[in-house]
Amino acid sequence: MKYIGALDQGTTSTRFIIFDERNNIISTAQMEHRQIYPRPGWVEHNPEEIWNNTCLVIESALEKAGLRGDELSGVGITNQRETVIAFDKTTGKPYHNAIVWQDLRGADFIDNKLRKSVSEDWIRKKTGLLFSPYFSGSKIRWLLDNVPAVKRAEEKGSLLFGTIDTYMTYKLTGGKAMVTDVTNASRYMLMNIEEEKWDKELLEIFGVKESSLPEIVSSSGVIYGYTDPDGPFGASIPVCGILGDQQAALFGQACFDKGNSKCTYGTGCFMLLNIGEDVCYSSHGLITTIGYRIQGEKTVYALEGSVAVAGSLVQWVRDNLKMVTSAKELDELAMSVQDCGGVYIVPAFAGLFAPYWRSDARGVIAGLTGYASREHICRAVLEATAFQAYDIASAMESDSSVEIESLKVDGGMTNSWPLMAFQSDILSKPVIRPVIVETTALGAAYAAGLTVGVWKDKEELRSYWKEQTRWTPTMDDKERQKKVGFWKKAVSRTLDWVVAEGE
Numbered sequence: 225m226k227y228i229g230a231l232d233q234g235t236t237s238t239r240f241i242i243f244d245e246r247n248n249i250i251s252t253a254q255m256e257h258r259q260i261y262p263r264p265g266w267v268e269h270n271p272e273e274i275w276n277n278t279c280l281v282i283e284s285a286l287e288k289a290g291l292r293g294d295e296l297s298g299v300g301i302t303n304q305r306e307t308v309i310a311f312d313k314t315t316g317k318p319y320h321n322a323i324v325w326q327d328l329r330g331a332d333f334i335d336n337k338l339r340k341s342v343s344e345d346w347i348r349k350k351t352g353l354l355f356s357p358y359f360s361g362s363k364i365r366w367l368l369d370n371v372p373a374v375k376r377a378e379e380k381g382s383l384l385f386g387t388i389d390t391y392m393t394y395k396l397t398g399g400k401a402m403v404t405d406v407t408n409a410s411r412y413m414l415m416n417i418e419e420e421k422w423d424k425e426l427l428e429i430f431g432v433k434e435s436s437l438p439e440i441v442s443s444s445g446v447i448y449g450y451t452d453p454d455g456p457f458g459a460s461i462p463v464c465g466i467l468g469d470q471q472a473a474l475f476g477q478a479c480f481d482k483g484n485s486k487c488t489y490g491t492g493c494f495m496l497l498n499i500g501e502d503v504c505y506s507s508h509g510l511i512t513t514i515g516y517r518i519q520g521e522k523t524v525y526a527l528e529g530s531v532a533v534a535g536s537l538v539q540w541v542r543d544n545l546k547m548v549t550s551a552k553e554l555d556e557l558a559m560s561v562q563d564c565g566g567v568y569i570v571p572a573f574a575g576l577f578a579p580y581w582r583s584d585a586r587g588v589i590a591g592l593t594g595y596a597s598r599e600h601i602c603r604a605v606l607e608a609t610a611f612q613a614y615d616i617a618s619a620m621e622s623d624s625s626v627e628i629e630s631l632k633v634d635g636g637m638t639n640s641w642p643l644m645a646f647q648s649d650i651l652s653k654p655v656i657r658p659v660i661v662e663t664t665a666l667g668a669a670y671a672a673g674l675t676v677g678v679w680k681d682k683e684e685l686r687s688y689w690k691e692q693t694r695w696t697p698t699m700d701d702k703e704r705q706k707k708v709g710f711w712k713k714a715v716s717r718t719l720d721w722v723v724a725e726g727e
Contacts, residue, residue, distance in 0.1 A: 227291060228673045229299040230665035231278065231396075233388050234469065235307075235324065235491040236539070238274060240281040241665040242289050242296070245678050247688045249662065250291075253284035260321060265328035265574060268321035271309050274388075275395050282456040293457030298447075299396070300465030300672030302472035302664050303388035304491075305411045308363045310374045311391065313384045316399055319373045322388070323363040326492075326532055326574040330362025331583045338362070341429055348505055350426060352410065352417040352512030354581050358530070360387060361413035361430050368431065383436045387411070389466045390438045396463055398452030404438040405466035406523065410514040415440065417512060418503055420523065443467050443475075444671035445519025465671030467516060470494040472667030474526065475516055477632045477658065478689040480682045485620070485628055488664065489637030492577075493534035493609055495616045496526045497624060508619035509579025518674065527623060529578035529616025533571035533587075534609040535637050540573075541605055547598060551640070558603040558642045565600030566591040568714035569608045576718065579619040586721040590714040606643040607650075611711045614650050630654040634663040649699035650707065659690040 226245040232238070239254040255277040260268040286293060306325035311318045323329065334355050338347070344355050353359055364385050367374045377383035384390070387408045393401045409415045409422075414430060414437070416423040422434050441448060443466055450460040467475055470488055474496045477486040482500035487493065498515055501522045505512055515526035533540075538554055541547045548554045568590045570576075575583035589601070621627055630653055637643055638657050648655040660666055673679045 226297050226678045227295060228669045228678055229282070229285070229296045230669040230672070231282070231299060231301045231392060232469070232665040232668065233274065233278065233301070233303045233392055235304045236536075238277045238281055239665060240278070240285040241662060241669070242285055242291065243666065243669045247660060247666070249660070251285045251288035253281040253288065255281055267324035267327045267574070269307065269324055271311070271318040271322050271391060274322070278392065278395070279456040292459065293451070293461060294459035296457070296461050297678050298462040298464040298672045298676045299451065300467075300668030300670075301389050301392050301463065302467050302469050302668035303392065303408070305387060305408055305468040305470065306358060306360050306363070307388055308360045308367070308385060309388070309391045310367045310371070310377070310383060310385050312377060313382050313402065314399070316394055319377060320367060320371045323367065325358060327363065328357050328574055328583055329366050330357035333362045333365045338429065347413070350416055350423060351413050352503070352505065353413050354509075354511060356577075356581055357583060358577060359411055359413040361426070361432070364432055365430050378433060378436055381435060384438065385432070385436050386438050389468070393448055393463055393466065396451050396455060397449035398455065401449035401463065402438045403441045403448050403466070405441055405443045406514045406517045407443055407468040407471040408466070409440045411468065417514065420514070420517070441466070442519040443471070443516045444674045447675060462672075462676055464675035465668055465673070467667055467671055469664050470496055470528065471514070471516055471526070472665070472671070473634055473663045474498065474667065475670055476663030476665070476667030477634060478686045479632065480686060483626055486632040486634065486663075487613055489534055489609060489633065489635040489643070491534065491536045493531035493613055495529045495613060495620065497620050497628075499525050499527055499624065501525070504623070506619070506623045508622045509581060510616070510619050510623055511578070516671070527620055529619060531609070531612040531616070532574045532577050534612070535635075537569070537571045537605055537608060538637075541602070548602065554602045554605065555640050555642055557599045558606050561597070561599045561603055564604040564607055565596050566593060567596050567600045567604040568710055569601070569604045570714050570718050571608055572718045576715070578616055580715070582719055584720055584722040585718040588714060588717050590717055591710065603642065606640060607646055609637065610643060610647040610650050611708070613647060614708065617651055628653060630656055633657050634661050644695045648695040648697045650704060652697045652699075652701070652704060654697075655695040656691055657693045659692040
């Protein structure tokens with residue numbers, strides 16, 4: 225039996241999952257890390273805490289499986305995207321906390337420098353992206369402008385900026401590999417999406433040296449390096465697959481054909497539509513990104529809609545409001561009422577992402593009356609994610625001129641029956657969850673396993689996808705349109721909240 229390890233470094237936790245060659249999960253281990261909020265709209269992680277947790281979950285999963293590190297054929301990495309770490313090329317020591325994808329501190333550069341230098345259409349054609357501090361480039365610029373140690377390191381030539389995949393690969397290989405795959409590179413706003421290279425004009429505008437960036441590599445089909453025998457595996461095994469988390473879920477859901485789509489419900493909510501080998505640019509607030517690139521094959525592109533706050537809204541209700549003690553309790557309360565009682569929540573904690581792209585927005589709870597109860601608010605929490613996914617699906621259909629017949633779903637929030645049922649209702653489409661819902665980690669395992677021959681090709685991977693649960697719509701069209709109308713009204717109340725530099 226052959227085994228593949230998948231390191232899934234997410235926004236709130238780090239997991240290591242071991243799969244066998246038949247797609248069975250052999251063991252898993254997971255640890256949460258701290259969310260650091262220095263100021264409103266700012267979000268950071270401690271890279272060394274994440275690395276320490278990575279070592280612990282790898283060791284724990286191997287122990288649970290009764291395996292040695294050298295019994296794995298290879299390891300794949302999937303990661304929270306856009307989150308940036310500035311660290312020393314020689315020592316691996318971070319110069320600052322990681323600036324997380326949700327963080328808004330790059331908005332000043334976007335608004336006062338980038339918008340005045342180039343048009344959004346120019347940026348879209350170069351990168352597939354839109355003006356937003358969501359992407360890595362403005363976070364990198366902030367680090368250069370505000371952290372003296374980062375600027376000194378750049379001058380000395382010892383600086384490396386990288387998304388989490390770069391940092392993890394560097395640490396696992398003992399500093400030998402300094403790479404990022406094309407899916408992660410496409411999120412920097414520094415890569416030309418058609419050439420798949422760092423773009424000299426963009427680097428000049430952002431003031432970033434190419435020598436401070438990792439090498440761009442394929443997602444699969446390449447061994448980037450071997451693990452340090454003194455590291456958590458205790459052996460030298462290939463690091464041979466990298467995909468940003470949402471592209472990994474696309475890969476893990478076997479969305480290999482043009483027109484295939486998936487939606488991942490995690491900390492955020494992310495819907496991707498495979499658009500094939502030709503670049504297509506959105507006119508409805510979506511972004512164009514790289515879906516994956518297997519070495520020796522043509523690059524596959526995707527349209528993507530991103531929602532900043534989905535599962536993290538449930539955490540906020542649990543941890544900040546103390547309204548529930550668990551996601552399970554929230555589900556039970558939500559199911560105890562027939563509807564939201566007129567309550568609509570728009571969780572624009574870090575502005576609104578697709579299809580609005582409004583960093584000036586802030587969250588609202590709308591429609592409150594004396595009738596509203598804790599149960600109604602819990603139901604509105606779940607419905608907020610479904611409405612945001614509805615907005616993205618509508619934009620995708622408009623851009624692609626293809627009707628999404630059904631939606632493959634994955635991620636932790638798919639365990640919420642009321643959310644998935646409402647998602648099917650508001651989309652008026654079947655929502656389908658596969659047998660293996662750990663599709664992000666599975667996609668990383670697939671990318672690594674294809675490289676080292678655990679699996680033969682994509683056709684073999686496609687044969688492993690199996691449906692587990694299907695939700696079908698029951699809501700009539702009149703009720704659906706009424707609810708969508710109130711949602712749109714609630715969204716309008718979030719806009720123009722931040723009118724200056726302060727809150």
